[in-house]
Amino acid sequence: MSVIHDVIPAFELFQPATIDDAMMLLDRYGEKAWVLAGGLDSLEWFADRIKRPKAVVDLSQIKELSGVRSDGGGLEIGATTTLTEVVRHRLVREKYSLLAEAAEAAASPQIRNQGTLGGNVSQDARCWYYRAGWPCYRAGGNICYADAPTGLNREHAILDAERCVAVNPSDTAPALIALDAKMVVRTPGGEKVVDAEDYFIGPALDITRMNILRPGDLLTAIRIPATWAGAKFYFEKVRDRNVWDFALVNVASAMTTSGSTIEQMRLAVNGVAAHPVRLKAVEAAVAGKPRNEETAAVAGQIAIQGTKPLQYNGYKVPLMRNLVKRAIRGVAGEEAA
Amino acid sequence: MNFIQWATSPWGERVPIHISWDLLWASAIAGALFLIVHAIYVGYWAKPAAEPPQDSKQAAAAARLPERVARHSFGARAFHWVMAAAMFVLLFTAFLPKVGVRFSWLTIHWIAGIVLTVSVVYHIIHASFWLDFWSIWPNSQDLTDASRRLQRALGKPAPPPRKFGKYPLENKLFHLAVFFAGLAVIFTGFFMLYRVPTPFFTRNPYLFSDMTWGVMYVLHGLAGVVFVALIMAHIYFAVRPEKLFLTKSMIFGWISREKYLEHHDPERWPLEGGAPQTGQSKAPEAAI
Numbered sequence: 001m002s003v004i005h006d007v008i009p010a011f012e013l014f015q016p017a018t019i020d021d022a023m024m025l026l027d028r029y030g031e032k033a034w035v036l037a038g039g040l041d042s043l044e045w046f047a048d049r050i051k052r053p054k055a056v057v058d059l060s061q062i063k064e065l066s067g068v069r070s071d072g073g074g075l076e077i078g079a080t081t082t083l084t085e086v087v088r089h090r091l092v093r094e095k096y097s098l099l100a101e102a103a104e105a106a107a108s109p110q111i112r113n114q115g116t117l118g119g120n121v122s123q124d125a126r127c128w129y130y131r132a133g134w135p136c137y138r139a140g141g142n143i144c145y146a147d148a149p150t151g152l153n154r155e156h157a158i159l160d161a162e163r164c165v166a167v168n169p170s171d172t173a174p175a176l177i178a179l180d181a182k183m184v185v186r187t188p189g190g191e192k193v194v195d196a197e198d199y200f201i202g203p204a205l206d207i208t209r210m211n212i213l214r215p216g217d218l219l220t221a222i223r224i225p226a227t228w229a230g231a232k233f234y235f236e237k238v239r240d241r242n243v244w245d246f247a248l249v250n251v252a253s254a255m256t257t258s259g260s261t262i263e264q265m266r267l268a269v270n271g272v273a274a275h276p277v278r279l280k281a282v283e284a285a286v287a288g289k290p291r292n293e294e295t296a297a298v299a300g301q302i303a304i305q306g307t308k309p310l311q312y313n314g315y316k317v318p319l320m321r322n323l324v325k326r327a328i329r330g331v332a333g334e335e336a337a
Numbered sequence: 338m339n340f341i342q343w344a345t346s347p348w349g350e351r352v353p354i355h356i357s358w359d360l361l362w363a364s365a366i367a368g369a370l371f372l373i374v375h376a377i378y379v380g381y382w383a384k385p386a387a388e389p390p391q392d393s394k395q396a397a398a399a400a401r402l403p404e405r406v407a408r409h410s411f412g413a414r415a416f417h418w419v420m421a422a423a424m425f426v427l428l429f430t431a432f433l434p435k436v437g438v439r440f441s442w443l444t445i446h447w448i449a450g451i452v453l454t455v456s457v458v459y460h461i462i463h464a465s466f467w468l469d470f471w472s473i474w475p476n477s478q479d480l481t482d483a484s485r486r487l488q489r490a491l492g493k494p495a496p497p498p499r500k501f502g503k504y505p506l507e508n509k510l511f512h513l514a515v516f517f518a519g520l521a522v523i524f525t526g527f528f529m530l531y532r533v534p535t536p537f538f539t540r541n542p543y544l545f546s547d548m549t550w551g552v553m554y555v556l557h558g559l560a561g562v563v564f565v566a567l568i569m570a571h572i573y574f575a576v577r578p579e580k581l582f583l584t585k586s587m588i589f590g591w592i593s594r595e596k597y598l599e600h601h602d603p604e605r606w607p608l609e610g611g612a613p614q615t616g617q618s619k620a621p622e623a624a625i
């Protein structure tokens with residue numbers, strides 16, 4: 001299939017100044033509208049002439065969607081706040097360094113300057129069959145080319161695959177889940193606030209979307225409660241090229257300890273399923289346990305229960321297990337064994 | 338509105354991938370319109386069927402009939418309700434996600450599909466060897482009677498139609514439509530199991546060409562939306578007051594002697610050891 005990269009199909013561009021105006025436009029154009037934040041995912045789709053929206057609603061002029069604000073002991077981060085702003089913000093670095101680390105692990109400095117937090121968590125799958133415009137399940141067709149006898153699926157899912165085996169590529173998503181963040185979504189029916197882990201959905205629920213946003217919905221902000229501020233954090237991303245690449249698997253955790261005992265923990269991995277996976281069984285298993293190698297080993301084994309690797313991504317199983325073990329042990333230099 | 342959704346395969350071939358899901362609404366609206374038009378026609382225009390005089394032979398036959406006339410065996414009723422449950426599950430799991438209700442539907446759908454398939458296989462064997470196989474298929478007598486009914490409804494002279502056999506023509510036509518639509522969903526659904534993870538087959542999405550798969554998906558979807566209208570009509574007739582005795586018979590297995598004599602021709606639906614023969618020529622299905 002030839003892909004033309006030089007001409008983007010025509011669309012009507014809107015640059016509303018308020019959320020209300022944006023909502024009105026999204027309502028007017030429905031499924032034919034496209035929300036543009038940083039544009040790093042969107043413009044690739046347009047340039048490849050695969051997504052052809054009638055109207056593009058550019059959020060860049062809506063001031064209220066940008067910036068980091070204190071919010072009752074926690075933080076509220078506007079959806080179009082750039083990843084660089086998130087990385088550099090003093091409160092984020094002081095209280096939620098997990099998110100700063102995750103945001104800094106995303107892409108390259110130039111991309112982080114342009115890419116937004118809302119865009120990073122809402123970006124589409126990176127499966128190359130899907131991105132090439134082939135009529136796969138995620139594109140509304142009736143086949144998964146990656147999960148086929150000859151499919152190239154080294155980067156694909158080992159968990160929760162149902163027909164589609166694409167994975168969620170976001171680095172900040174598992175960090176937000178570990179921090180128990182809330183996603184603030186404006187819908188035609190009003191505002192709703194959902195837990196970060198419920199924001200993402202797998203193909204079993206909707207094979208054409210990676211999050212709960214429906215046409216007409218808009219992610220406006222992400223709220224991080226004070227609950228895990230200043231906790232012990234761990235983030236690690238494994239990728240093919242350290243300079244700039246999507247995660248093969250990443251892990252994010254927030255932990256409180258009492259001496260060498262784990263009091264509480266929230267742990268999420270990404271790159272293993274179509275949605276970031278919160279490992280509740282691991283969290284329950286390690287609570288009250290000493291933070292040592294033995295606990296880490298048990299946690300790693302629990303983490304990989306239910307995994308179903310494809311032909312070429314079996315390596316993700318030990319990778320996920322070891323990343324979870326490392327998250328339990330913590331970074332080098334801490335008190336972990 | 339396009340009836341079929343098309344896509345370009347990786348090899349540049351234009352292939353069908355699905356029906357247009359707008360057809361779901363078209364089917365539901367068509368079904369609803371049919372119900373409304375039928376209800377209005379029956380309520381305002383249709384003339385009540387004249388009660389034919391009971392001859393002495395029929396009166397004598399009535400005396401020999403049991404009070405409750407067996408209509409559906411337990412096996413037949415069990416099949417009907419198992420199939421109905423499977424069909425509802427299939428329709429809900431197929432179409433609720435299409436109208437925006439998100440849930441994990443695929444596994445439930447294919448399990449219900451297997452239940453439907455097994456129940457249909459049972460039904461075919463049961464009907465072939467234990468029931469009067471031909472009694473449900475339309476025959477020339479049904480068409481002749483239907484033509485007479487139509488002419489009389491239009492005020493034209495025509496001989497009176499005979500009473501029905503075990504199944505009225507509407508039943509037979511519904512069964513015929515379900516037969517074809519069911520065959521389509523079961524045949525295509527069986528092969529579609531190769532596309533999803535099940536314990537039965539090793540997944541092989543390349544079992545057929547993209548075009549063949551596309552045709553299968555279109556057939557599966559088309560039969561599915563046809564079922565929406567068919568099931569709407571079926572439920573409508575099942576709850577209509579004049580048909581309620583037939584619905585009850587699908588639960589309890591029998592109809593009353595009066596209903597039997599009122600609606601059915603003992604020649605065309607002879608009862609084992611109970612139904613009299615009046616000496617006239619037998620209808621084809623009664624001769625089986």
